[in-house]
Amino acid sequence: MKKPDGKVVLLGDMNVGKTSLLHRYMERRFQDTVSTVGGAFYLKQWGPYNISIWDTAGREQFHGLGSMYCRGAAAVILTYDVNNLQSLIELEDRFLALTDTASSDCIFAIVGNKVDLTNEYALLLETEDENTREKPVTSCISTKVQKQVHLDDAVALYKKILKYKMLDEKDVPAAEKMCFETSAKTGYKVDYLFETVFDMVVPIILQQQAEGPSQTVDITSYKSAKRTKSGCCA
Amino acid sequence: MATGEPDSPAQEGMALSQEEDRLCPADTGGDKLSTGLEELPAPQSNGPMRSVDGQEEPSDKDLSDSASTDTALEDSSEFGRPLMVGACETGAAAVPPTRRDEDVTAASWRARRKHIFVLSEAGKPIYSRYGNEEALSSTMGVMMALVSFIQSGDNAIRSIYSDDRKLVFVQQGPLVLVSVSRTLQSEQQLRQELLYVYYQILSMLTQVSITRIFERKKNYDLRRLLAGSEKILDRLINLVESDPSFLLGAVRCLPLPASLREALGALLQKAITPNLVFSILVARSQLVTAVQERAVIEECRLEPTDLHLLLNLIGASSAFQAGEIWTPICLPRFNPDGYFYAYISYLDAECTVCLVLLSTDKESFYAVSDCKKRVEEAMRTQGSLQALSGGLQSPSYGVGQVGVPDLRHFLYKPLDIPENYRQLPQFTSPELEGPYCSEEEQHRLFDLYHYLHSRIHSTSRPLRLIYHVAEKETLLAWVTSKFELYTCFSPLVTKAGAINVLTKLLRWIKREEDRLFIRYPPKYSTTPNPGKGTKGGRPDNAENGFFAGL
Numbered sequence: 001m002k003k004p005d006g007k008v009v010l011l012g013d014m015n016v017g018k019t020s021l022l023h024r025y026m027e028r029r030f031q032d033t034v035s036t037v038g039g040a041f042y043l044k045q046w047g048p049y050n051i052s053i054w055d056t057a058g059r060e061q062f063h064g065l066g067s068m069y070c071r072g073a074a075a076v077i078l079t080y081d082v083n084n085l086q087s088l089i090e091l092e093d094r095f096l097a098l099t100d101t102a103s104s105d106c107i108f109a110i111v112g113n114k115v116d117l118t119n120e121y122a123l124l125l126e127t128e129d130e131n132t133r134e135k136p137v138t139s140c141i142s143t144k145v146q147k148q149v150h151l152d153d154a155v156a157l158y159k160k161i162l163k164y165k166m167l168d169e170k171d172v173p174a175a176e177k178m179c180f181e182t183s184a185k186t187g188y189k190v191d192y193l194f195e196t197v198f199d200m201v202v203p204i205i206l207q208q209q210a211e212g213p214s215q216t217v218d219i220t221s222y223k224s225a226k227r228t229k230s231g232c233c234a
Numbered sequence: 235m236a237t238g239e240p241d242s243p244a245q246e247g248m249a250l251s252q253e254e255d256r257l258c259p260a261d262t263g264g265d266k267l268s269t270g271l272e273e274l275p276a277p278q279s280n281g282p283m284r285s286v287d288g289q290e291e292p293s294d295k296d297l298s299d300s301a302s303t304d305t306a307l308e309d310s311s312e313f314g315r316p317l318m319v320g321a322c323e324t325g326a327a328a329v330p331p332t333r334r335d336e337d338v339t340a341a342s343w344r345a346r347r348k349h350i351f352v353l354s355e356a357g358k359p360i361y362s363r364y365g366n367e368e369a370l371s372s373t374m375g376v377m378m379a380l381v382s383f384i385q386s387g388d389n390a391i392r393s394i395y396s397d398d399r400k401l402v403f404v405q406q407g408p409l410v411l412v413s414v415s416r417t418l419q420s421e422q423q424l425r426q427e428l429l430y431v432y433y434q435i436l437s438m439l440t441q442v443s444i445t446r447i448f449e450r451k452k453n454y455d456l457r458r459l460l461a462g463s464e465k466i467l468d469r470l471i472n473l474v475e476s477d478p479s480f481l482l483g484a485v486r487c488l489p490l491p492a493s494l495r496e497a498l499g500a501l502l503q504k505a506i507t508p509n510l511v512f513s514i515l516v517a518r519s520q521l522v523t524a525v526q527e528r529a530v531i532e533e534c535r536l537e538p539t540d541l542h543l544l545l546n547l548i549g550a551s552s553a554f555q556a557g558e559i560w561t562p563i564c565l566p567r568f569n570p571d572g573y574f575y576a577y578i579s580y581l582d583a584e585c586t587v588c589l590v591l592l593s594t595d596k597e598s599f600y601a602v603s604d605c606k607k608r609v610e611e612a613m614r615t616q617g618s619l620q621a622l623s624g625g626l627q628s629p630s631y632g633v634g635q636v637g638v639p640d641l642r643h644f645l646y647k648p649l650d651i652p653e654n655y656r657q658l659p660q661f662t663s664p665e666l667e668g669p670y671c672s673e674e675e676q677h678r679l680f681d682l683y684h685y686l687h688s689r690i691h692s693t694s695r696p697l698r699l700i701y702h703v704a705e706k707e708t709l710l711a712w713v714t715s716k717f718e719l720y721t722c723f724s725p726l727v728t729k730a731g732a733i734n735v736l737t738k739l740l741r742w743i744k745r746e747e748d749r750l751f752i753r754y755p756p757k758y759s760t761t762p763n764p765g766k767g768t769k770g771g772r773p774d775n776a777e778n779g780f781f782a783g784l
Contacts, residue, residue, distance in 0.1 A: 014461060015462070027556065035465065035551070037559065038560055040559045041559070042557050057561075059461055061438055062561070
């Protein structure tokens with residue numbers, strides 16, 4: 001069996017489009033999905049490594065499971081809907097605590113999905129040619145809405161996460177680099193998101209492998225990491 | 235209280251208070267078995283629902299009474315007859331794009347064939363099949379008022395019969411389920427449907443957690459936990475109405491050569507890991523084979539209801555061939571308070587062949603996923619996936635294969651399964667064809683089956699044989715100690731002809747038995763202490779069963 005080398009988890013409120021993002025990336029198409037139950041596991045070959053991706057259910061019903069899926073994760077992709085401020089707030093209120101079981105050197109990415117629904121989207125397409133596919137803007141302009149969440153809000157959340165995790169901004173990727181805006185429907189920046197995350201996960205995998213078998217180390221490394229940090233603060 | 239809803243509930247509430255003795259608190263009838271052939275040239279269909287006045291007892295006894303007094307050969311197509319509220323011609327046509335957005339004040343909403351509501355004891359809306367629950371809070375308030383009113387007299391409301399509708403109430407713990415239906419289904423059948431809905435909710439939340447939530451906070455909004463699950467309930471209710479599995483309480487098997495089924499069973503038997511309890515292979519919602527853990531089934535077997543709910547949940551979730559799902563799920567008939575961990579993965583690109591592995595160990599995803607890889611590998615070397623999907627290309631089988639011209643469709647459920655095999659109840663039926671291609675016609679046929687089923691299983695006056703002449707077809711239902719059989723013939727069949735066809739059909743089924751049913755369900759033993767992972771699961775002596783089974 002191909003053992004996965006690193007783990008990436010998608011977290012976020014229901015209906016923000018986690019499954020659609022993953023589906024766009026893995027199968028290159030957008031499909032109306034229905035609510036995910038529990039979690040779904042995908043394996044992605046990334047260079048010599050097998051990266052496992054857990055797509056989790058955003059429904060509160062499955063909330064208790066989040067920490068199980070997050071155990072030992074090398075990266076957590078926190079997803080919100082740019083047209084729904086509450087979905088960003090939920091990330092901090094409900095989902096951040098689930099990442100306690102993730103690997104101590106876990107990286108965080110914050111993703112605002114569904115930008116295709118906003119009125120800024122056409123503008124985005126013009127300015128960022130290199131990343132856009134030949135996809136035309138399909139839906140008519142009249143349905144566009146004013147974006148509710150801006151990239152700055154995501155950056156602010158990222159900084160809060162660092163504080164929560166007691167991480168120094170100098171030791172982790174910069175907020176601007178880790179906040180994304182995507183559209184699973186058109187494919188806008190979806191590959192960029194996953195590729196950036198995977199590239200960052202590779203060094204963590206290497207480190208985890210150097211430290212020994214993952215399951216046992218996760219707990220100890222997490223604990224020891226915490227201890228040193230509190231030591232720093234004192 | 236009922237401000238926005240001028241329709242039935244309020245009115246019937248009034249009728250109710252006059253007729254309180256009509257609400258039978260417990261099931262009355264039941265022990266007198268009427269046997270032998272009862273011939274019914276026509277069922278009641280003119281006034282399918284009794285009016286409130288002048289009826290003594292609303293049990294299904296009275297259904298049969300009115301049936302035997304009616305004489306004329308009547309139009310069974312009236313099953314779907316429009317209702318008196320008016321403006322119902324538009325009912326079917328003007329369906330809003332999504333059911334959730336449906337206008338609950340519109341006549342088309344009221345004209346729906348069957349409504350299903352779920353509410354909490356505090357009267358909080360939890361689910362409505364059509365329309366937004368929020369908009370229905372006052373209606374649901376009225377429903378809860380009815381429930382509490384009867385409750386205050388140390389009684390329980392079971393049903394209300396109006397001119398053309400039945401309202402059936404089921405109370406389960408802190409949840410109240412209500413069905414408002416214009417179908418000809420019996421109260422018992424409607425009650426069963428509501429229980430399916432209840433069990434599906436349990437399959438996602440478990441009974442203990444629901445009880446605990448409402449103990450802590452009486453007016454908790456359960457929609458918080460069920461958000462996103464409406465589609466699962468919607469799908470379930472549609473299935474219950476169109477899939478005989480639910481009516482018969484049995485599982486439909488994919489017709490397969492016995493050798494292939496055995497080979498697949500053997501394959502699942504080998505791909506095991508500790509704490510694995512059920513391995514189920516399904517193709518397009520039909521059972522291919524199911525392997526059960528020995529010790530577990532000594533205590534309790536896999537119920538068809540649990541399997542139906544599980545398959546519905548799978549069918550209602552995103553299906554991608556690349557992904558493997560790992561989710562907690564409760565099998566409410568098996569144990570309403572514990573979770574299994576279900577591993578779900580599709581084996582083919584079209585997502586038709588699905589492997590479901592249930593474990594009691596939350597942490598065993600990788601071990602269980604490895605089992606799937608072994609199954610996949612072995613299937614590849616045996617070429618059984620091709621054989622399986624080859625069988626799926628064509629429709630399962632047509633009634634033509636039986637070789638009797640007058641027969642249009644049938645449902646056959648064998649009852650003579652030796653108990654020691656701990657077999658899942660199964661049934662078989664051919665694909666619907668001929669005049670039953672449109673959804674409307676299928677509904678009509680299914681209504682007839684429902685009617686015959688309710689007569690056979692009536693608590694007050696069960697029948698063994700019914701010969702029923704409907705307008706567009708003739709039906710015959712027959713239950714013996716060996717089988718339960720529902721058949722549908724062309725309308726021109728004679729009684730003698732029908733009996734003749736039955737004999738041929740039974741002979742054909744006997745011959746095809748090995749292909750149509752799982753005869754000897756395979757088992758495996760994965761662990762000597764299977765109780766480990768299930769909360770409040772099996773008693774500790776499960777080990778005895780394990781050794782006895784060897």
